Amino acid sequence: MPRIRVEVDGVTYEDDVEPRLLLVHYLRDRLGKVGTPIGCDTTNCGACTVLFDGMSVKSCSVLAVQADGRGITTVEGLGTDGTNHPMQRAFHEEHALQCGFCTPGMILASIDLLRENADPSEEEIREGLEGNLCRCTGYQNIVRAVRKAADEMRQPAQSEVAP
Template structure:
């Protein structure tokens, strides 16, 4: 067992974890952050995407011990005092989710995308999200949501 200290969605946690524990399993099974989900076992789908110190990572693709001393933001930490993050609002406004399973990861990846490139073209949005799979939407409304959040919506 290894002791780790992480900050998740603004709260501090100190836990003993097996060194092999993946960050996503730590989040889901130890501290109850089940908003972050697992969609594959080969780091292809991106459903488990979170922000680590503000940059998106696939939390199935790193160990919990690697998050020691770092700050993790999950989809559960985005809304402040009940006010949705602009990206969450945009996903709702543009019907960018159906079943909602990819949505937490897709929202986190989209936030990171705009952090890197505040005014992306449609192609840049599509390429920027290629590590996140969605089976419901055909991506069209996800692209529109990111455009709304970027303030670059086409009428």
């Protein structure tokens, strides 16, 4: 059984894994990172999106063994010291979730989108999130939240501005 060494949300894990173990099952069943849900099983819905060396991937379509030597960020690794990431905050404030199932994937895909395009238009947000499905059809508020987070993340935080 191959042994992998992988950093997940800032912590390094070493584990023996069966080659067929999916990354999403490793995260949920072995590491207890149940913040990453499993949606569709067909690489369609994006609910299981995580960042893989900083880039969004659907963790149901990657083997755990392929994460060997890589860094993974799940929704549980966002935010520091009990404070939310600006994207999480924007989703909260704009009511960008109803049932919440798509939310972890939406948030990580949105962070990835802003990494490439810090100031996306509404159209660019819709296209950038095309791999993430919300069956409550809450897209209006999701797009609004991403716009809000983009505005906020481009501003230096108040506390960081020199007096």
